[in-house]
Amino acid sequence: MNTTSIDPEIPFRTRLRPRWLPREMVVAPFLDPDTVAPRPTPRTALLINPFYPKDAHASFGKHVLTPTLALTSFAGATPEHWSVSYWDENLLHGRPPFDPMPEVVGITVHLTFAQRAYALAHWYRSRGSKVILGGLHILSCPDEAAPHADALAIGDGVQLWPRILADVGHGTLQPVYRVMYENEYREDPAPRRRLLPRKNFLTTTSLIATRGCHNRCGFCYLSTEGLRMPYRVRDVQQIVSEFAADDQPYAVFVDNNLGSRPEYLRALCKGMRPLEKIWSAAITLDVTDDPSVIREMALAGCTGVFIGFESLSDSNITGARKRSPRTDDYARRVRILHDHGIQVNGSFVLGFDGDRRDVFATTAQWIEENRLECATFHILTPYPGTPLFRQIESERRLLHRDWSKYDTGHVVFRPKQMTVEELEQGYGWIYQRLFSHTSIWRRRPDDWRAIAPYLAMSYLYKRSNRFWHLLIKHDLVHTVWHPLVEWTRRRHLKFRARLAMEDSPAWETHATSGSVVSAGV
Numbered sequence: 190m191n192t193t194s195i196d197p198e199i200p201f202r203t204r205l206r207p208r209w210l211p212r213e214m215v216v217a218p219f220l221d222p223d224t225v226a227p228r229p230t231p232r233t234a235l236l237i238n239p240f241y242p243k244d245a246h247a248s249f250g251k252h253v254l255t256p257t258l259a260l261t262s263f264a265g266a267t268p269e270h271w272s273v274s275y276w277d278e279n280l281l282h283g284r285p286p287f288d289p290m291p292e293v294v295g296i297t298v299h300l301t302f303a304q305r306a307y308a309l310a311h312w313y314r315s316r317g318s319k320v321i322l323g324g325l326h327i328l329s330c331p332d333e334a335a336p337h338a339d340a341l342a343i344g345d346g347v348q349l350w351p352r353i354l355a356d357v358g359h360g361t362l363q364p365v366y367r368v369m370y371e372n373e374y375r376e377d378p379a380p381r382r383r384l385l386p387r388k389n390f391l392t393t394t395s396l397i398a399t400r401g402c403h404n405r406c407g408f409c410y411l412s413t414e415g416l417r418m419p420y421r422v423r424d425v426q427q428i429v430s431e432f433a434a435d436d437q438p439y440a441v442f443v444d445n446n447l448g449s450r451p452e453y454l455r456a457l458c459k460g461m462r463p464l465e466k467i468w469s470a471a472i473t474l475d476v477t478d479d480p481s482v483i484r485e486m487a488l489a490g491c492t493g494v495f496i497g498f499e500s501l502s503d504s505n506i507t508g509a510r511k512r513s514p515r516t517d518d519y520a521r522r523v524r525i526l527h528d529h530g531i532q533v534n535g536s537f538v539l540g541f542d543g544d545r546r547d548v549f550a551t552t553a554q555w556i557e558e559n560r561l562e563c564a565t566f567h568i569l570t571p572y573p574g575t576p577l578f579r580q581i582e583s584e585r586r587l588l589h590r591d592w593s594k595y596d597t598g599h600v601v602f603r604p605k606q607m608t609v610e611e612l613e614q615g616y617g618w619i620y621q622r623l624f625s626h627t628s629i630w631r632r633r634p635d636d637w638r639a640i641a642p643y644l645a646m647s648y649l650y651k652r653s654n655r656f657w658h659l660l661i662k663h664d665l666v667h668t669v670w671h672p673l674v675e676w677t678r679r680r681h682l683k684f685r686a687r688l689a690m691e692d693s694p695a696w697e698t699h700a701t702s703g704s705v706v707s708a709g710v
């Protein structure tokens with residue numbers, strides 16, 4: 190355990206080193222207004238994940254760890270007589286294709302890349318394609334998006350997409366389609382993962398087993414006004430089959446919270462165990478209420494979890510309306526995960542009303558003391574339509590509505606107990622600190638056998654943005670990472686075999702398993 194405490198003023202005395210950020214990671218590909226495109230080909234659809242600027246503080250690797258399911262999920266519901274293709278602008282392959290010119294272009298829209306989505310929509314519409322916009326931002330701000338689309342898809346794309354294509358076919362496209370997430374999730378088809386470029390992602394197996402969350406934190410997109418997303422699960426066997434069918438050693442669950450119903454998680458783990466694969470997922474810390482669930486996770490191949498700790502202050506947590514264990518119990522719960530060989534990627538929000546200037550040093554200190562292998566920081570961001578947005582807006586603390594800066598890496602509101610500049614400086618400092626050699630070393634696992642894989646993961650994942658840029662640009666992400674992932678899987682198989690044999694608690698007998706794969710997004 191480290192005892193050296195970090196001086197709370199250090200963040201403000203430290204000069205932040207400029208970070209390397211190549212132009213193509215911040216500027217979207219050029220859309221030439223003079224390009225002459227062929228006439229749209231009937232019954233062809235192109236699905237686009239638009240470009241967004243990358244944060245130089247964080248790892249570029251997270252963008253190619255695993256693909257979003259936004260597009261592949263509803264692509265699975267495409268009628269037989271339509272041909273559909275996929276384009277992710279973040280893979281650095283230049284501007285999206287236009288030969289053949291698609292009859293329909295479906296674009297997923299988040300607030301941070303809404304302007305890029307609108308630019309793409311304009312380019313394709315002016316050349317004859319019908320453009321459909323869907324995704325989180327269309328649900329929050331439909332009026333803003335409407336002028337940019339032929340149709341808006343508000344809510345669940347899986348239900349809407351076949352209807353939209355049928356209406357295009359009949360020439361009866363409506364301006365707005367709307368349906369919430371109240372149907373049976375298990376009736377959805379599997380996402381169409383074969384559309385994905387396999388060589389460009391560490392794994393293409395993004396899985397989703399549940400919808401919704403037992404919490405409704407005031408800052409989370411799940412509390413957006415008008416969003417009805419009751420908790421629903423898919424059948425265990427559906428998930429197991431999808432995991433097996435994609436033929437990758439590693440999966441990332443993109444569920445909001447895979448641990449919302451611990452008994453479902455337990456059943457899912459039992460189902461996945463025979464696959465002998467590894468995976469990571471986002472969960473809430475209350476899953477550790479019952480350590481036997483954590484044991485099932487380890488036995489089923491869980492190497493890492495992404496946990497929204499959000500804050501180390503109970504009043505911030507209560508203020509955000511999050512039901513969470515007391516913060517003075519966080520450390521014990523982290524140990525339960527570590528003792529089962531599960532790495533912890535902690536997510537922390539900075540800038541709550543209760544946060545003062547010392548929050549950066551205190552948070553970094555706690556992360557190092559508790560040896561979190563990885564941490565992700567977010568500047569508190571009021572997403573439009575959420576209770577947090579309404580509160581900050583009514584207090585006249587919003588600085589602007591430039592959504593492109595609502596990416597949790599910029600300050601977009603006036604914090605209560607520090608200045609905007611202090612919050613920005615503290616955010617930059619805490620990332621610099623956590624990526625430093627000193628901090629990486631302080632957070633090494635207790636068990637010496639797990640140190641080498643931990644260091645490999647930290648350096649390859651967190652300190653190699655030039656390397657990531659090269660891999661992404663030259664389509665080498667999968668080729669280079671696959672052997673490391675496979676090695677992790679094999680190590681994990683040995684680890685879980687020992688865990689399964691012994692009756693005594695894992696922490697008495699086990700080395701941590703370690704992983705070269707980051708524990709979540």
Ligand code: B12
Pocket residue numbers: 238241242251252253255256257258259260262263294295296297298299300301302321322323324325326342344345346347349350395397409410443444445567572595596597598710
């Ligand atoms: C995978 C993921 C990522 C990946 C990939 C992102 C990408 N766009 O390529 C990575 C790791 C790179 C990433 C990064 C970030 N992410 Co992210 N990410 C996710 C995650 C975990 C899963 C997304 C997913 O697959 N969902 C499942 C699909 C099926 O749901 P869906 O996207 O809503 O799509 C459905 C409908 O919306 C609709 N639909 C969507 N698009 C379209 C389009 C059409 C045409 C139609 C018909 C329908 C339709 O149909 C789908 C099926 O119903 C979500 C949380 C979540 N569980 O959704 C966060 C989430 C989307 N991310 C979020 C954030 C904040 C970020 C970051 C900004 C964080 C950061 N600072 O690093 C970055 C940067 C990305 C950016 N600038 O946008 C927030 C967005 C909040 C908001 N209100 O916009 C979310 C919701 C997490 C959260 N709880 O706050 N992310």
Ligand code: SF4
Pocket residue numbers: 402403404405406409410411445446473497511
């Ligand atoms: S626990 Fe996480 S996913 Fe659930 S409402 Fe809160 S922030 Fe959203």
